[in-house]
């Protein structure tokens with residue numbers, strides 16, 4: 001994706017000072033575009049837990065860059081390797097559901113373990129963080145190319161009428177380094193002049209749909225319409241949705257998919273209305289160690305204020321307001337699990353496959369266990 005004519009990126013080193021990593025403070029979009037500096041690894045940990053950055057791939061990349069910042073720190077007390085390992089233990093706990101976090105940390109710790117000396121550790125971790133980001137961009141590009149085929153096929157059937165895609169949360173460029181996962185096929189279809197229109201779920205409580213996905217699509221002139229989270233089923237019943245494409249934060253080796261709370265309900269409605277329900281994901285989001293998403297995927301529970309408060313613009317001011325009586329109890333599960341039986345297909349960087357262990361292993365044979 002591009003932003004006001006410039007090639008887009010969600011995380012980068014500050015021009016002129018590579019010891020500072022910069023991100024977009026996503027909490028402030030779409031009202032303000034604010035670049036935020038990460039100078040210490042703790043800034044990176046906080047950016048993940050307070051959701052200045054979010055989305056599984058970007059969480060992983062931010063963790064990698066934070067460990068580079070840990071390696072840069074000068075301290076008489078600990079060796080750089082010890083500091084990086086200590087930082088890794090803290091960062092690992094920031095958000096439990098997105099598997100890319102642990103994946104990126106493990107990848108960086110491997111480099112730490114293989115580094116014979118402390119002297120060039122920061123340079124090695126910088127290279128690794130760059131590699132993680134570059135690979136993520138290529139993965140999103142491949143997902144976009146594979147997913148494009150689905151939209152092209154639907155467009156043929158629609159004979160000139162727009163292809164209506166429904167998406168939930170933000171699995172867009174903002175959730176990755178660029179292009180996104182669920183949005184990549186949409187951007188690629190739009191770039192080829194296919195008439196594509198996106199129904200954007202608002203995605204309460206944090207509104208990643210209305211605040212992030214809608215912003216991205218608008219920046220790229222992709223036709224889209226914002227809907228409340230409860231509208232999807234109605235639209236599907238009335239033939240107004242051709243395909244659902246979402247992202248995921250953790251997918252089991254059997255194809256169960258954890259994604260933003262409410263995704264499961266969209267999958268149920270799609271199933272009832274015989275509408276294809278696809279999940280776009282980089283293979284870094286597959287947790288090959290688990291089989292049963294309902295039992296084994298940890299579901300993050302977040303602060304009640306995310307439900308009781310709403311942030312937005314009032315005239316010239318940006319305000320947070322309470323919408324709930326103070327005596328009311330609140331529950332805030334951030335993700336749910338869609339069982340593989342409700343998923344039409346998984347769009348990965350290596351192609352599209354059924355949501356099953358067999359089909360995933362066909363694409364990723366390196367994850368076969370001796371018994372498979």
Ligand code: MRU
Nearest residue numbers: 054055056169171175247248260
């Ligand atoms: O809580 P978030 O905003 O990190 O949740 C993000 C989502 O659920 C996305 O849809 C998912 O991460 C896919 S990211 C490509």
